[in-house]
Amino acid sequence: MTAPASPASPASASAAPAPAPATPLTGRDVVIVGGSSGIGLEVARRAVTAGARVVIGGRNAEKLASAAESLGERASWGVVDTTDKASLAAFFDGIDRIDHLFTPAASYQVGPMRELTDSEAESPFVSKFWGQYHAVRHAAPKLTADASVVLMSGAASVRPPAAAPAYVACNAAIEGLGRGLAVELAPVRVNVVSPGTVDGNLWAQRPAEVREASFAQYGRDALLRRPGTEGEIADAVLFLFTNTFMTGSTLYPDGGYALR
Numbered sequence: 001m002t003a004p005a006s007p008a009s010p011a012s013a014s015a016a017p018a019p020a021p022a023t024p025l026t027g028r029d030v031v032i033v034g035g036s037s038g039i040g041l042e043v044a045r046r047a048v049t050a051g052a053r054v055v056i057g058g059r060n061a062e063k064l065a066s067a068a069e070s071l072g073e074r075a076s077w078g079v080v081d082t083t084d085k086a087s088l089a090a091f092f093d094g095i096d097r098i099d100h101l102f103t104p105a106a107s108y109q110v111g112p113m114r115e116l117t118d119s120e121a122e123s124p125f126v127s128k129f130w131g132q133y134h135a136v137r138h139a140a141p142k143l144t145a146d147a148s149v150v151l152m153s154g155a156a157s158v159r160p161p162a163a164a165p166a167y168v169a170c171n172a173a174i175e176g177l178g179r180g181l182a183v184e185l186a187p188v189r190v191n192v193v194s195p196g197t198v199d200g201n202l203w204a205q206r207p208a209e210v211r212e213a214s215f216a217q218y219g220r221d222a223l224l225r226r227p228g229t230e231g232e233i234a235d236a237v238l239f240l241f242t243n244t245f246m247t248g249s250t251l252y253p254d255g256g257y258a259l260r
């Protein structure tokens with residue numbers, strides 16, 4: 001892991017700010033694989049604000065360094081590619097203990113069975129399903145006895161938004177993986193967050209006409225008539241980190257998308 005993102009501020013005895021009130025995350029060690037942008041970075045922000053130390057991982061060192069700098073001195077970072085087991089091993093070798101693990105890292109293609117190549121169709125399972133499986137496997141020896149893990153899914157698992165069968169199946173499989181890991185790893189808690197469409201970094205990378213059409217469709221499909229925000233999804237993840245009776249569950253912060 002790198003050193004903290006920025007040096008400690010010089011001490012000032014006379015004007016020292018009052019210490020922040022303790023929260024369930026104060027002094028806890030949080031690791032976010034896929035924490036350099038989007039929902040993962042938003043979870044990192046909230047965890048740091050709540051007093052945790054955070055390690056963020058991703059494939060791009062420059063992006064990680066800049067994200068960690070924005071998080072402040074309780075954040076550090078390491079390069080990791082979840083599709084590469086040697087990279088996962090090296091990343092987790094550099095980490096001593098994990099109280100909370102979140103694994104939103106993934107990149108994949110989505111589309112109809114009749115249009116995608118085999119490798120495009122397999123990409124959600126390769127990156128999002130097996131990426132998270134192997135991330136948890138490499139993290140497992142470092143999880144503390146009262147640790148929690150949150151996997152990333154997507155509400156397409158329960159309501160396919162368009163022809164994208166492998167992506168739909170991948171998310172459903174991740175929700176099954178969460179239940180299976182909750183049984184195997186107990187008393188470590190394992191839960192899954194399964195958001196609807198989020199107006200954030202991932203969609204900002206896509207062409208404007210595709211994004212606007214998708215958001216408009218989501219507005220028609222969801223009870224709350226709009227996409228979610230990264231902050232709304234991050235709040236759900238922090239709830240799963242800290243509620244000590246939640247395990248084996250999937251939460252759907254989706255504005256009621258699955259119901260219509």
Ligand SMILES: NC(=O)c1ccc[n+]([C@@H]2O[C@H](COP(=O)([O-])OP(=O)(O)OC[C@H]3O[C@@H](n4cnc5c(N)ncnc54)[C@H](OP(=O)(O)O)[C@@H]3O)[C@@H](O)[C@H]2O)c1
Binds near residue numbers: 039059063080152199
């Ligand atoms: N945004 C939505 O509407 C939405 C809805 C439902 C579910 N989700 C799920 O949320 C997850 C993250 O989405 P997001 O909106 O937060 O997007 P994002 O901003 O693209 O975040 C993805 C993060 O994962 C990292 N990453 C990607 N592939 C990786 C790999 N193979 N190994 C390690 N790190 C990797 C990225 O950094 P690098 O690229 O530098 O590695 C980045 O830090 C995805 O699994 C997505 O399916 C998103």
